[in-house]
Amino acid sequence: MAEDDPLEPTGIDAGSGRATDHDQYLSVDDVPDIAPTAELSWRTRIIESIPAKRRALKYVVAITIAVLWIVPFIGLFMASIRPLSEIIGGWWHLEGMTVTFENYYRAWNYSTAPMGQALLNTFIVTIPAVLVVMLLGVMAAYPFARFEFPLKTTLFFLILLVMAAPPELIAMGNFNALREFGLFDTYMGLILIHIGWGLGWVVLFLRNYLLGIPEELEEAARIDGASRYQIFRTIILPLSTPALVSVAVIQFTWVWNAFFFPLVFMRSPELYLAPQVLPLMRGRVQVEWGLIAAGSIMTMAVPVLLFLFLERYYKRGMVAAVAD
């Protein structure tokens, strides 16, 4: 039977001898419920976890780069918690180190420009600039992602064009405009400027994200009887939470750290924002490195905390926006 034509299987009788050979097969009961765990002694585990030479080399390089990257931050932090006399010679001398929060305390209440007030001012500008951009952004992005309307491509192109413009040039025009509207040296003016500049990338980012939400979901909702507004509120918004959180974090950092716009549009010292206040802390006789360092750390801390707090949301948003 060995030379059977491959096109002709060997008929029914070929299997008759196999009726009894159960031992060839496993019973379902023999399949373990859980995969077996590898049982290793501590010794072997430790030996296995020590990387091979090439791997070790890669680790060394990576860690070195990471340290180089982080050194300035460490320096800043050290400078902020030590008295000026100790850091004059270099923050890296660790002998006889005294830890003090004096710098933070003084920066917070610094006479010409108290950091406490400046941080509060920055919140006053940043929070509306972020919330309004999110709201307007998603409302503008949705039609770009879903509807057909005249001049859609042209308008979208315009938005991209605005993003490409250099702020330093446009700021001249903004300056004049704010003067004319009487919004110069007001938070309202600064907030509007930030909204204008933020909206471009936010619309682009959210549109790309919304394009990735299956249209079928909205069709299902239409059939279920939902109105356009209900679809937006109960389907689109909840599904775009990750993207909205990403937008919030990035826009927050951007507005919070902005130096150029407040510098151009804010004149009254009592209205100064945190990044503006930092250079004022230099001191008269001697540069007060400790104060500047403490002020910088306080300013930086806010966006960093926000990043950490919202991390699990915006990571998903970024991946989705890039993937589509």
Add this chain to the structure above:
Amino acid sequence: MVAITLENVSKYFGETVANYQVNLQVTDGEFLVILGPSGCGKTTALRLIAGLEQPSEGAIYFDDDRVDGRSPSARNIAMVFQNYALYPHMTVAENIGYPLKVRGFSPDERDEKVEDVTSLLHIEDQVEKKPGALSGGQRQRVALARAIVREPTVFLLDEPLSNLDAKLRQEMRSELKRLQNELEITTVYVTHNQEEAMSMSDRVAVMNQGTVQQVAPPQELYDRPRTAWVAQFIGSPPMNLFQGTRRNGSIDLGEAGTVDLSGVLEAKEAVVETSERDDVQSTALLASDTQGTVSLGIRPENLTLASTPPPSGNVIEGRVDTVEPMGEYILVNVSVNDQIVNAKVSDRTVSRGDRVYLTFDTNDAYVYDTNGDLVA
């Protein structure tokens, strides 16, 4: 519950003709299946009924109301999408309750109805889960539950079983049919799986290239395919079509033999006379001895194989190409005039290269003219 009527409905997407002059009546409470190959416009037809697309031409009626132009929510339809389109951020209960919520039902009423349908579809245990945590079959049930929870008048399904494995598909098939019987909702069901179409439907609408080829109950579709295309589309494996020349009241199939046309005609006469079509012309066509090409169609299950030429009857001669044992039957592929002909037989008596004679009963033969229309 309503009857649906499509009147000369066409749908164009730019230059693409998705549907062309579709005429279709779905009677109240009927289970109609739209069957056709991929890209033939089934989904488009369903979306037109749903109101997700508006027809480029023609009119759609629910009973006597013209509905084209109305929004989907104004038509009180329910639809199950191919990938179910469950809302990923809501739990199963919220998904099912969503149509009620947006239509303003009170939470108590909502809970009650959701409870009813979940027990009807045996998904009570899943209500707290998100769709992502469900198996394909469970998602399917949730989609069905969401569709029936608000008691729609029309139920539209777009290949809802295509993502399921064979066993589950079988199960859901009978469950869907049972559900439709119980609820008596007018249902339009789209599929490209003819087994599904045949087993579930009251009537099948066969579509090709955007237009309806034949609407008939499953058995009639199998017994009397209106065109050669439908004949070849229905049945597995499809019907064998032989090209032949009409000569003196018989069909000449070249080297393979000659089939007595009068026999075919006689056998069919009764059917021809009772059918609605005006068949005077085709009878004349067959009887006349003008020359012309026709196609002779015979289903694989109606062919009998013999190794010696039978004394009488219609015989087609060929050579065995391959033999495929399918378990239930044996499929023999016979090469006739360089064309492969399928025959279903029950015993294996032939092998590759054998000369065989295919015989058939004249009752089982179909004749199609050059346009592909059934003449006998």
